[in-house]
Amino acid sequence: QQGLTPVLCTQTKGGVSEADYVDLLLQQQVSGVVFAGGLFAQADAPHDHYHQLHERNIPVVLINASIEGLDFPCVSCDDAVAVEQAWRHLASLGHERIGLLLGPADHVPSRRKLSAARAAAEAAGTPLADEHVVRSIFSLEGGQAAANRLLEQGVTGIVCASDPLALGAIRAARRRGLSVPGDVSVVGFDDSAFMNCTEPPLSTVRQPIEAMGRAAVDLLIAQVQGTRQHSGELLFEPELVVRGSTAPPPAL
Incomplete structure (x- = not known):
């Protein structure tokens, strides 16, 4: 809509690295780059190409x-x-x-979600126990393995950092003979496509993707045109x- 030509660089395991993509884009003299996921979201990853x-x-x-x-401009869903x-x-x-x-x-x-969960648990008068926090790679299989550790602790509700993790948690519960939501409730994050078609349909927290996408493009064009008003x-x-x-x- 803005008259720019978008070039989509997708990452797959073992494929072109993010740093190599940046080198390629610089050679092509791109006007700007929007990063929607990548090493920037990992605090301990190499950031040289940024x-x-x-x-x-x-x-x-x-x-x-x-x-x-x-001080790159950033568009975020409020974790x-x-x-x-x-x-x-x-x-x-x-x-x-x-x-x-x-x-x-x-x-x-x-990290942001963990801080928020600790605050919410404190406010509810039930501090979040360390054993009630598990981590995984972002995949259904990873979510299933990690959720098993939570189910062993006897949790009845699981808040997940993505929808695939949530689907993994549901699979873990079912393979233990538990019903969702009868025995365990699961909440995802993103509202990815088809989450209303799963069984059961997934309760989730929806990111406002369209509004965020428009804002990202607006911020990029402001920089390209030299009219950037940095807004953090x-x-x-x-x-x-x-x-x-x-x-x-x-019921107990």
Whole structure:
């Protein structure tokens, strides 16, 4: 709509690295880059290629995480609000033993979600136990393995950092002979495609993807045109979507 030609660089395991993509884009003299996921979201990952873009004054916008020491504009879903909504939903249904299924330890959005969960649990008067926090790579299989550790702790509700992790948690519960949501409630994050078609349909926290995408492009074009008004991080409010994967906990 803005008259620019988008070039989509997708990453697959063992494929072209993010740093190599950046080299390729610089050779093609791109006007700017939007990063929607990548090493910038991992605090302990190498960030040299971002510094290279910064040194060359290439317009950059980051989505859902910023890089310490670099003042790139950032568009984010508010992780604190997302977790608070999910936590309050489960607590309002009567859940007291709630677990948290996150991404890797250096994943910045997961760090934010953990801080928010601890605050929500404290506010509810039920501090979050360390054994009720598990981590996984972002995949259904990883979610299933990690959720098993939470189920061993007897949690009745699980808040997940992505929808695939949530689907993994549901599979883990079922393979233990538990029903969702009869025995265990599960909340995802993103509202990915077809989450209303799963069995049961997944309760999740929806990221406002369209609004965030428009904001990212607007921020990029402002930099390209030299009219950038740096606004730090723009936080977009998510929305809890309640479907069939959450219910009151089983009666004791």
